[in-house]
Structure formats: C-alpha cells, structure tokens
Amino acid sequence: MKKMITLFTLLITVLILISCTATKNADIVTTMFPQYDFATQIVKNKLTVSLLLPPGVEAHAYESTSKDLVTIEESKLFIFTSLDIDTWIKDPKSLGGDQTVIMNLSEHYILEEHEHDDLGAIENIGEHEDEDELHFWVDPVIAMQLLDAILEEIVQIDPENETFYRTNAEIYYEELQDLHESFDTFMQSGYIDVDIFFAGHNALGLFGKRYHLHIESLFESFKPDADLTSSELISFTEIIKQAGVHILFIEELAEPKAADQITNELAKEQYDLEIFELHAYHNLTKKDLEDGVRYADLLERNIEFIKQALNNNND
Known part of the structure; x- marks a missing residue:
C-alpha cells in the first residue's frame, strides 16, 4: 500500500512538472534583444516571447543548450539575427519543429541610400558585406524595416489577431520614426x-x-x-x-x-x-x-x- 502511494505521489509530481514545463514554452523564440523587443511590442499579451540570451551575457559568447533547442523546436516562430552573429547556428533548417517558422533577420532589410547635401551616401548599397553591416540593427531606419518584417511573420502564425498586431506595430514604428527624424534634424543643424x-x-x-x-x-x-x-x-x-x-x-x-x-x-x-x-x-x-x-x-x-x-x- 505504501509503495502504491509512493508511486502515485511520484506520478502526480511528474505530471505537475510536465505541466509547468509546458506552460513555459514560448510562441516566439529570439536570439537577441532587438527582435525580442520588436516581437514583444507587437504581440503584447497575445503570444509569449522568449529571449535565449540571458541578461548581462555578451551575445558573441553565447552557446545554445539542449534546453534551448527544445524551446526552439516547440515554438511557432524562431527569429535569429544572422549566421555571422549567431555562430552556434550551423543549419537553420535543422532547428525548430514541423510547425516552426524560421526567420533570419539579416535577410529582411535593405540598406538605403541616405545623403546630406554633398557628403555622399552609405557605400555598398543593397549588399550585406561591409563590416559595419554585421550590426545592421543599430540603424533606426533598418530597425523599422525589421519591425515590419517581424510583424508579417507574426500575422502568419496568428492571423486571428492581425488587427491588434498591426496597430501595435504602427504605434511603435511611429515612435522610432519620431526619434530618428528628430535626431536627424538635430545633426543637420550643425x-x-x-x-x-x-x-x-x-x-x-x-x-x-x-x-x-x-x-x-x-x-x-x-x-x-x-x-x-x-x-x-x-x-x-x-x-x-x-x-x-x-x-x-x-x-x-x-x-x-x-x-x-x-x-x-x-x-x-x-x-x-x-x-x-x-x-x-x-x-x-x-x-x-x-x-x-x-x-x-x-x-x-x-x-x-x-x-x-x-x-x-x-x-
């Protein structure tokens, strides 16, 4: 009788642990802060978003764990930065489950020409080969493109809340645009x-x-x-x-x-x-x-x- 009670207690404990683990599975998994933030601002409380990179950890030093791979596999959308930044990713297609959408963020922006008078434009327009472009997300104009791209992927995995997501994305886009335009005006003032x-x-x-x-x-x-x-x-x-x-x-x-x-x-x-x-x-x-x-x-x-x-x- 005692053995049966012990086994029953153990079974209940295991089921609780499994249940708790299941509730922690994120709908959207990200490798770095920019895409984590953009996704979070879009979905609010409609979907869960996870950041693999622990707070305070240098991004270039990160290595994935078996737990991380399971988290990715059980997600609906996995957003990584690039193969150059997320060097632990060897084959993106091997990550995720059957229903997981894999998004390489570096494939979703265009480096646009940007001039002030006769100062010239950014070189290598449309190419992603420049050393500076490894950190493409630091340009607010590109960040707005990334926000839009992430929005479209989120709408694909949860079309029922499309209006909600587009409204949130538009609000955040306008905030970023205001910051960009204000600073651009300041810089041009002298x-x-x-x-x-x-x-x-x-x-x-x-x-x-x-x-x-x-x-x-x-x-x-x-x-x-x-x-x-x-x-x-x-x-x-x-x-x-x-x-x-x-x-x-x-x-x-x-x-x-x-x-x-x-x-x-x-x-x-x-x-x-x-x-x-x-x-x-x-x-x-x-x-x-x-x-x-x-x-x-x-x-x-x-x-x-x-x-x-x-x-x-x-x-």
Missing part, C-alpha cells in the same frame, strides 16, 4: 561630420553613417576590461586632449577598466572626462530587462548622451 570618441569595439558603424557622425574608436582590438600599457595610456590621453573632448563612450555590458584608467590619468592634469555608455542593443542588464527597457528607450538614451557630448565639445 553637427554633420563631427567626432565622438569610443573605447572598445565600435558596433555602431551604420548608426554613425546614418547620421554622418564619426565614432572614433580609441582601441578597436583592445578589450575595454583589460589594463592599458603605459605607452597606450599616454597615446590615448594625448588623443583626447588634442581633440578637446570631455566625454568618452564605452560599449554596453563592458567593465570600463581601460576607460577608468584614462579618466584617472587625465584627472591628474585637472582634465575632466566623463564615461557614457553607447548601447548597441545586443543584450540588456538584468535590471533593464526587469524594468521593461525597450529598443526605443535605448535609442533615446544614446541620442541624449550623444547630444550632451556634442554640446559639451562646443562649449
């Missing part, structure tokens, strides 16, 4: 072809090209969380002083060890230098994710920091 300085790998090349903003990287190949040599420290501090800048940008989720070294060294000469984050939208901190921070919020944050830097340089 800031075309100006410089800001960045410590680390610059993933915002297309953002810079979009607004004709030069993002000068002090050390592209150097890890921002590593120590600078004395010669590097001297070189970088001289560059900053000669440029007369007082704001240095760093990438998100990076320890600003090198930037802090530069700041401290300049402080010895009574030269003030502030450190600001320039976000490339790869991933969020745990706090930002819990606070519901969106792509639009990060874009607005970037814009405000850049404006502050440019106004500071003019003082």
Whole structure:
C-alpha cells in the first residue's frame, strides 16, 4: 500500500512538472534583444516571447543548450539575427519543429541610400558585406524595416489577431520614426561630420553613417576590461586632449577598466572626462530587462548622451 502511494505521489509530481514545463514554452523564440523587443511590442499579451540570451551575457559568447533547442523546436516562430552573429547556428533548417517558422533577420532589410547635401551616401548599397553591416540593427531606419518584417511573420502564425498586431506595430514604428527624424534634424543643424570618441569595439558603424557622425574608436582590438600599457595610456590621453573632448563612450555590458584608467590619468592634469555608455542593443542588464527597457528607450538614451557630448565639445 505504501509503495502504491509512493508511486502515485511520484506520478502526480511528474505530471505537475510536465505541466509547468509546458506552460513555459514560448510562441516566439529570439536570439537577441532587438527582435525580442520588436516581437514583444507587437504581440503584447497575445503570444509569449522568449529571449535565449540571458541578461548581462555578451551575445558573441553565447552557446545554445539542449534546453534551448527544445524551446526552439516547440515554438511557432524562431527569429535569429544572422549566421555571422549567431555562430552556434550551423543549419537553420535543422532547428525548430514541423510547425516552426524560421526567420533570419539579416535577410529582411535593405540598406538605403541616405545623403546630406554633398557628403555622399552609405557605400555598398543593397549588399550585406561591409563590416559595419554585421550590426545592421543599430540603424533606426533598418530597425523599422525589421519591425515590419517581424510583424508579417507574426500575422502568419496568428492571423486571428492581425488587427491588434498591426496597430501595435504602427504605434511603435511611429515612435522610432519620431526619434530618428528628430535626431536627424538635430545633426543637420550643425553637427554633420563631427567626432565622438569610443573605447572598445565600435558596433555602431551604420548608426554613425546614418547620421554622418564619426565614432572614433580609441582601441578597436583592445578589450575595454583589460589594463592599458603605459605607452597606450599616454597615446590615448594625448588623443583626447588634442581633440578637446570631455566625454568618452564605452560599449554596453563592458567593465570600463581601460576607460577608468584614462579618466584617472587625465584627472591628474585637472582634465575632466566623463564615461557614457553607447548601447548597441545586443543584450540588456538584468535590471533593464526587469524594468521593461525597450529598443526605443535605448535609442533615446544614446541620442541624449550623444547630444550632451556634442554640446559639451562646443562649449
């Protein structure tokens, strides 16, 4: 009798665990923050959206787990960034279940010509070969294209809520468009072809090209969380002083060890230098994710920091 009770209890426990696991299966699975945010803003509470990348984790260092593969297989829509970014994906067709739609985000945008007077346009129009284009989502104009593309895929998997999804997408699209147009107007008011300085790998090349903003990287190949040599420290501090800048940008989720070294060294000469984050939208901190921070919020944050830097340089 005791054995039967024990077996019955074990069976109930297993069924509960299975039930709990089933409720966690997401309708839409994403590999990186931009598509997670766009999908979330479109579907709201109609569908569930999952982000495979844990908060605070560097996107390029991510490796999938067997649990992730099961999550993808049981989803209705799987959105990955590109084969160059999501290097753990070898064969997209092998992922997902029979009903899973696989979406390669890098196949859903066009790099449009964008000119200001005689400054020229972005090169390699219509091609995705440029190094900057690895991070195509940082350009707000492209981001709006991605939002539209994701909308169409969502409508395909849940046509019953099409009107709801299109309304949400339109609202978010207009918000992104307003931010883009406002910043574009600001840049054209006297800031075309100006410089800001960045410590680390610059993933915002297309953002810079979009607004004709030069993002000068002090050390592209150097890890921002590593120590600078004395010669590097001297070189970088001289560059900053000669440029007369007082704001240095760093990438998100990076320890600003090198930037802090530069700041401290300049402080010895009574030269003030502030450190600001320039976000490339790869991933969020745990706090930002819990606070519901969106792509639009990060874009607005970037814009405000850049404006502050440019106004500071003019003082």
